[in-house]
Each structure stands twice: as structure tokens, then as C-alpha cells.
Amino acid sequence: MEYLIGIQGQDFVLVAADNVAAHSIVKMKQDQDKMFKLSDKILLLCVGEAGDTVQFAEYIQKNIQLYKMRNGYELSPTAAANFTRKNLADYLRSRTPYHVNLLLAGFDETDGPGLYYMDHLSALAKAPFAAHGHGAYLTLSILDRYYRPDLTRDEAMDLLKKCIEELNHRFILNLPSFSVRLIDKDGTHDLEKLIPVGAK
Amino acid sequence: SVPVEKWNGPDRKIEFLHGTTTLAFKFQHGVIVAVDSRATAGSYIASQTVKKVIEINPYLLGTMAGGAADCSFWERLLARQCRVYELRNKERISVAAASKLLANMVYQYKGMGLSMGTMVCGWDKTGPGLYYVDSEGNRVCGDLFAVGSGSMYAYGIVDSGLKQKDLTVEEACDLGRRAIYQATYRDAYSGGQVNLYHVHSEGWTRVSQSDVLMLHQQYQAEKA
Numbered sequence: 001m002e003y004l005i006g007i008q009g010q011d012f013v014l015v016a017a018d019n020v021a022a023h024s025i026v027k028m029k030q031d032q033d034k035m036f037k038l039s040d041k042i043l044l045l046c047v048g049e050a051g052d053t054v055q056f057a058e059y060i061q062k063n064i065q066l067y068k069m070r071n072g073y074e075l076s077p078t079a080a081a082n083f084t085r086k087n088l089a090d091y092l093r094s095r096t097p098y099h100v101n102l103l104l105a106g107f108d109e110t111d112g113p114g115l116y117y118m119d120h121l122s123a124l125a126k127a128p129f130a131a132h133g134h135g136a137y138l139t140l141s142i143l144d145r146y147y148r149p150d151l152t153r154d155e156a157m158d159l160l161k162k163c164i165e166e167l168n169h170r171f172i173l174n175l176p177s178f179s180v181r182l183i184d185k186d187g188t189h190d191l192e193k194l195i196p197v198g199a200k
Numbered sequence: 201s202v203p204v205e206k207w208n209g210p211d212r213k214i215e216f217l218h219g220t221t222t223l224a225f226k227f228q229h230g231v232i233v234a235v236d237s238r239a240t241a242g243s244y245i246a247s248q249t250v251k252k253v254i255e256i257n258p259y260l261l262g263t264m265a266g267g268a269a270d271c272s273f274w275e276r277l278l279a280r281q282c283r284v285y286e287l288r289n290k291e292r293i294s295v296a297a298a299s300k301l302l303a304n305m306v307y308q309y310k311g312m313g314l315s316m317g318t319m320v321c322g323w324d325k326t327g328p329g330l331y332y333v334d335s336e337g338n339r340v341c342g343d344l345f346a347v348g349s350g351s352m353y354a355y356g357i358v359d360s361g362l363k364q365k366d367l368t369v370e371e372a373c374d375l376g377r378r379a380i381y382q383a384t385y386r387d388a389y390s391g392g393q394v395n396l397y398h399v400h401s402e403g404w405t406r407v408s409q410s411d412v413l414m415l416h417q418q419y420q421a422e423k424a
Binding site for chain 2: 021023025026028029032049050051052054055096
């Protein structure tokens with residue numbers, strides 16, 4: 001039902017998430033932000049079971065901020081991703097596992113842009129592009145076909161729009177809008193919400 | 201209904217108030233909170249006079265859907281926490297903070313059988329506040345929520361009524377009352393009376409209590 005997507009370019013990461021907070025067949029909220037700012041250059045996109053998403057994401061967020069306060073410098077995106085995965089793994093075989101699927105996007109001074117895919121079974125994979133949700137089935141092939149490592153920001157945006165349009169066309173559930181953000185060396189930038197129009 | 205052999209033990213479920221309609225929406229002059237008053241145990245109507253709005257403090261209201269005991273207990277506990285906050289910080293707690301306290305409290309018990317779907321409504325220094333919190337761990341801020349078995353019927357009325365901007369207090373109250381009435385008309389598990397509250401900058405006011413059958417006569421007469 002929920003959808004997350006991330007596309008890594010040469011010097012940026014473009015991410016988008018749908019805005020619907022659903023409860024059985026009702027849209028309780030249509031402008032829900034599913035992205036959590038872990039630091040100036042790291043975003044955590046989180047979907048999954050009600051309650052677990054916000055609680056887990058905020059827990060990671062606060063711990064990342066605590067690390068910065070204690071040590072004087074921030075965790076890199078790679079370290080943050082591994083920290084997140086470790087927490088997921090530790091809770092996986094407990095009585096209260098977190099049923100969440102995540103994308104972590106960040107920009108490191110030395111390593112450049114990075115996109116990390118994590119799922120509720122605590123898998124972690126660094127990937128040039130990734131998606132979560134039923135919508136991923138429809139859009140991963142589009143990303144496979146058209147993705148290039150040297151995409152410019154506009155080209156990545158066009159690719160993202162292609163994916164959203166496919167969802168609008170084929171996905172049975174209506175996802176009326178998507179939040180879009182871009183991370184590069186200058187930090188996180190909020191871009192205009194994508195609102196697909198008209199059935200095609 | 202509870203099978204005899206499962207009266208004790210972890211499988212025992214007391215489903216009292218899932219059958220309900222509660223709603224709340226923000227508008228220009230605050231928040232309207234409207235609820236029905238029927239409690240059902242299976243197909244048996246246990247009560248037609250349940251108070252489903254919990255008065256947390258003079259400026260915060262909570263609605264009750266799901267298990268009656270769960271709702272009233274946890275919201276009473278919330279009231280205590282809000283008072284402690286007030287004493288510690290010398291200022292009223294915000295609706296966001298109050299709802300977060302409740303959400304965090306029940307999240308600890310996730311998966312253990314709590315049943316609670318509540319709306320925390322109030323007015324703080326940022327204006328009118330409305331949050332939906334449930335025992336699954338959901339906590340969502342919004343302008344309109346309806347909770348319970350009759351919620352979808354209520355959404356239909358309020359969504360279409362709110363399209364006309366700038367309601368007066370009276371119009372908003374009528375909308376809330378009408379939405380609950382329409383839900384009780386269609387949903388077998390909702391009924392009794394419509395209890396209506398209005399939250400404004402000075403706190404909440406109990407606006408009215410109207411029997412659903414009387415409303416039926418009234419609306420029928422208006423149609424004619």
C-alpha cells in the first residue's frame with residue numbers, strides 16, 4: 001500500500017515517498033511525511049506496521065543525534081545504515097520485532113552519495129536505486145531499464161516521474177501525492193510534491 | 201460474544217465498543233467532537249447511554265472507541281500525566297505532547313490485546329489540535345477523523361459538509377450531529393444519543409445531547 005523509492009546519481013540521492021496514512025480501507029491522512037531527518041545529510045524513509053514505523057525511526061533519529069552530541073561529529077551514512085540494521089536485527093528474534101521497511105539515503109564527504117535498502121528481516125544492501133511496497137513490483141523494471149550511474153538531477157527527476165506515472169496508471173490503489181527530497185553536498189533539499197494527474 | 205470455555209486465559213477478549221461512531225473535526229472556530237452512546241456485546245445492546253467522550257482536563261478531550269476500560273483507564277492516566285506536566289513546566293501541555301504521551305504509553309503494550317482508538321482534541325498555543333491515537337501505535341495529526349464501525353458513514357457526511365468553507369459554530373455542530381445520526385442510521389452497532397462537544401480557545405463546552413430517534417423525527421419533518 002505504501003511506496004518508497006530512491007535513486008542515486010553521481011553526486012546526489014533523490015528520494016520520494018507517498019503521503020497516505022491508511023487504516024484498513026480509509027485514508028486517515030493524506031499529507032503524511034514518511035521521511036525522517038537523521039542528520040543534515042541523511043534521510044531515513046520508513047514504512048511498515050502502524051506504530052513501529054514512527055517509534056523505530058524516531059529511536060534511530062535520536063540515537064544518531066546523541067552520537068553527534070557525545071562525540072562531536074556525525075555518523076556517516078554507512079555507519080548510520082549499519083547501526084539501523086543492527087537494531088533491526090537485535091529486535092528481530094525478540095518478542096517485539098519492528099516490522100518496518102526502510103530506505104536510508106545520505107551524502108558523505110569522502111564516499112559521496114549512498115542509498116541503502118533495509119527490510120523487516122534486517123537485510124541491508126547498498127544499491128544505486130531501490131523501492132519498497134507493492135508499487136516496487138511495477139517500478140523496479142523501469143529503474144532497471146532507464147537507470148544510469150551518471151544521471152543528472154533533471155534526468156533522475158524524469159525517471160522518478162516515469163515511475164510515479166506508472167503507479168498512477170497501473171497500481172490499483174490511488175496514491176494522490178508524493179513527497180520528494182534530494183540530498184547532495186549542500187544538504188537536504190525539499191522539492192515540490194509530485195501530484196500525478198488524470199487516469200491514463 | 202465470549203465462548204464459555206474461553207472466559208479465562210489469554211484468548212479471552214472483551215469486545216465492547218468497537219461498535220461505535222465517534223468523530224472530530226477542526227474548523228475555523230475550534231474543534232467539534234461528536235459521538236454516539238451505544239455499547240454492544242455481540243448483537244446484544246448492553247447500553248444506550250455510554251459516555252464516550254472523556255474529559256481529560258478543562259481544555260483536552262478524548263474519545264472512546266474499542267475497549268471501554270482500556271480507553272477510560274489510559275485516558276485517566278493521561279490526565280494524570282498532563283497534570284504532572286503542568287506542575288513541572290508551569291504551562292499547559294500541548295495537544296501534540298499529550299497525544300504523544302498516550303501513544304508512547306500504549307505502544308509498550310502493543311500486541312498484548314489492548315483495544316483503543318481515540319482522538320485527543322484540544323486547544324493549545326498553536327491553535328486547535330486534533331490527533332488520532334490507537335492501540336496499534338498509530339498517532340496521526342489531522343483536520344478530521346472518524347473512528348469505529350460507523351466511521352465510514354460519518355466520513356461521507358463530514359467530508360461533503362466541510363467542502364463549504366467557513367462554517368459557523370452552529371453549522372459545524374449541526375454537521376457533527378448529522379454525521380453521527382447518519383452513521384447510527386446505517387450502522388447497527390451505533391445508536392443511542394449524540395453527545396456533542398465544542399473545543400475553543402477557552403477550553404471545551406458540552407454543546408448538546410440529542411437522542412438519535414428524536415433527530416430522526418426532526419430530520420424527517422424537515423425533509424417534508
